[in-house]
Amino acid sequence: MHKGDVLFTIDQERFRLALADAEATLAARHAQYLMLRDQYQRRSKLSPGDTITVENLDNARRQSETAAANHQQAMASRDTAALNLKRTEVRASVNGFITNLNLAKGTFASQGKPVMALIDSDSYRVEAYFEETKIPHIKPGDSAEIHLMDGSPALQGTIMGIARGITDQDNKDGPELLSSVNPTFTWVRLAQRIPITVHLTHVPPGVLISAGMTCTVVVKEGATPQIGLGIRKVMAAIFGASSS
Numbered sequence: 687m688h689k690g691d692v693l694f695t696i697d698q699e700r701f702r703l704a705l706a707d708a709e710a711t712l713a714a715r716h717a718q719y720l721m722l723r724d725q726y727q728r729r730s731k732l733s734p735g736d737t738i739t740v741e742n743l744d745n746a747r748r749q750s751e752t753a754a755a756n757h758q759q760a761m762a763s764r765d766t767a768a769l770n771l772k773r774t775e776v777r778a779s780v781n782g783f784i785t786n787l788n789l790a791k792g793t794f795a796s797q798g799k800p801v802m803a804l805i806d807s808d809s810y811r812v813e814a815y816f817e818e819t820k821i822p823h824i825k826p827g828d829s830a831e832i833h834l835m836d837g838s839p840a841l842q843g844t845i846m847g848i849a850r851g852i853t854d855q856d857n858k859d860g861p862e863l864l865s866s867v868n869p870t871f872t873w874v875r876l877a878q879r880i881p882i883t884v885h886l887t888h889v890p891p892g893v894l895i896s897a898g899m900t901c902t903v904v905v906k907e908g909a910t911p912q913i914g915l916g917i918r919k920v921m922a923a924i925f926g927a928s929s930s
Contacts, residue, residue, distance in 0.1 A: 688781055692776070696773075704767045708763045708766075711764075712761060719754055730747075782805045786802055789802060809927035810886050812903060813881055814881070817878070827845060829843070830884050830903055831906075834899060838890070843884040843886050843888075844887055848881075882903075884903060
């Protein structure tokens with residue numbers, strides 16, 4: 687599926703009729719506006735007090751302004767009807783793959799209710815969670831290898847970013863908005879895991895990637911890594927942006 691391709695079409699007959707009605711209303715409002723505008727322009731050339739009163743001239747001006755506003759409102763209604771008709775063709779917003787398709791011909795579509803998911807094929811990324819003790823050896827721009835569990839050839843990637851914050855699950859507010867500290871906590875702390883985002887730079891031909899896959903990320907420190915020191919390895923998962 688490519689960006690701009692039609693995903694599905696909503697029955698257009700009612701929207702075509704709504705557009706035709708809006709265009710007819712616009713034509714009537716436009717004619718009325720021209721009539722009242724020309725009427726005001728002719729009356730404004732008359733001498734006040736002799737052939738036309740000041741009140742009548744003021745009323746003609748206000749009627750012309752009201753007709754202009756009604757004409758603008760009709761134009762907006764016409765544009766809205768045209769937009770609604772255009773949107774009866776639902777098109778792909780990104781390149782990707784359709785999944786969870788719950789549509790068939792004649793299915794009733796409800797506003798705000800998703801009927802399919804479109805996975806953005808250009809948004810695939812890897813989320814790896816490295817221990818905080820390994821973070822000093824990782825920096826944005828480092829190259830990474832991604833190994834899928836199915837034994838496919840390794841994917842190549844680049845470290846895009848390191849998360850600057852994670853939730854402290856022990857730091858909760860008590861009744862008086864004070865920190866609620868567990869008095870029986872043993873204070874034996876394990877290394878926290880920090881999210882690392884890896885951008886995929888090369889996927890070997892024939893390798894299928896799907897959002898949610900489990901993989902192993904290997905980050906190499908420097909050009910000639912040392913075993914145990916220069917290689918950082920962790921389990922990770924593949925993610926992709928989805929729209930419905």
